[in-house]
Amino acid sequence: NAGVMQNPRHLVRRRGQEARLRCSPMKGHSHVYWYRQLPEEGLKFMVYLQKENIIDESGMPKERFSAEFPKEGPSILRIQQVVRGDSAAYFCASSPPGRGQIEQYFGPGTRLTVT
Amino acid sequence: AQSVTQLDSHVSVSEGTPVLLRCNYSSSYSPSLFWYVQHPNKGLQLLLKYTSAATLVKGINGFEAEFKKSETSFHLTKPSAHMSDAAEYFCVVSTGGFKTIFGAGTRLFVKA
Numbered sequence: 001n002a003g004v005m006q007n008p009r010h011l012v013r014r015r016g017q018e019a020r021l022r023c024s025p026m027k028g029h030s031h032v033y034w035y036r037q038l039p040e041e042g043l044k045f046m047v048y049l050q051k052e053n054i055i056d057e058s059g060m061p062k063e064r065f066s067a068e069f070p071k072e073g074p075s076i077l078r079i080q081q082v083v084r085g086d087s088a089a090y091f092c093a094s095s096p097p098g099r100g101q102i103e104q105y106f107g108p109g110t111r112l113t114v115t
Numbered sequence: 116a117q118s119v120t121q122l123d124s125h126v127s128v129s130e131g132t133p134v135l136l137r138c139n140y141s142s143s144y145s146p147s148l149f150w151y152v153q154h155p156n157k158g159l160q161l162l163l164k165y166t167s168a169a170t171l172v173k174g175i176n177g178f179e180a181e182f183k184k185s186e187t188s189f190h191l192t193k194p195s196a197h198m199s200d201a202a203e204y205f206c207v208v209s210t211g212g213f214k215t216i217f218g219a220g221t222r223l224f225v226k227a
Contacts, residue, residue: 004158035217042205042217043159056214091158104215106151108158 002027004094004107005074012113019079019086021110025094032075033104034067037089049075082114117142119208121218129226134178134193136221138206141187148189149207149215150180159205165189176200201225 005024013019025032030051035043046059049069057067064082069075079086089111093104122137140146147166151159163174170182180191189206206218 040220042219044217045214048214103164105161106159111156 004029004092004105006090006092006107006110008110009108010111010113012115013082014115015083016081019082019112019114021077021079021090021092021112022074023077023092023094023107024074025092026105029094029096029105031095031097032069033093033095034075034077035091035093037091037109039088043091046077079112082112084114087112087114117144117146117208117216119206119216119218121204121206121221123221124219125222125224127224127226128196130198131195134191134196134200134223136191136204136206136223138189138191138218139187140189140206140208142208147209148180148182149209150174150178150189150191151205151207153203153205153220155202162191162204196223196225198225198227 007022032049034046037043047057047067048055052071064080066078089109091109092107095104118141120139149164150162152162153159162178163172165172165182173179178193182189203220203222205220207215209215
């Protein structure tokens with residue numbers, strides 16, 4: 001059973017470009033969470049999605065950031081018009097239904113660098 | 116509201132000596148508590164979790180943690196440090212929902 005997969009592992013974008021980060025949850029997991037880790041800090045919750053639904057996006061910046069988890073395919077975290085402050089590691093986690101509070105499995109992360 | 120405080124940003128130990136990483140939490144409800152480890156440029160690995168069963172929780176790689184409600188603590192320990200334990204450790208609280216609150220992390224250095 002493959003773990004949570006994220007790609008790309010490293011992404012470099014110039015200011016103003018768009019960044020797309022992908023997350024494939026573990027098999028059988030229908031819940032996905034996105035977190036951001038700034039240098040020297042812990043992870044901060046961004047958004048929680050189920051298939052075709054955003055359950056909670058209270059941690060998402062109001063502008064430029066969006067997330068989706070379509071019926072087919074991976075979850076996508078999209079950052080439009082990136083700025084230097086968006087440089088961070090973005091982690092995705094997945095859980096089985098109903099167990100998100102006690103069982104989240106993390107992917108290896110995508111390290112975004114904005115130049 | 117819930118919060119997590121990791122009392123030390125850096126801990127340095129010699130190989131073969133005990134490890135203590137301290138974590139205090141604040142929660143209005145019965146929390147679930149976790150410790151994760153992150154090696155450089157890697158994802159997070161779950162070391163152990165407390166979910167209202169036994170207060171002394173054993174995890175992987177010889178780590179364990181004790182939930183002390185009266186002290187609102189969940190300190191991580193290991194009897195004997197190994198060089199491969201050098202990493203960043205995160206204490207995490209979750210209270211009845213899906214949101215998890217991460218501490219700021221403690222970086223563990225292990226000297227030969």
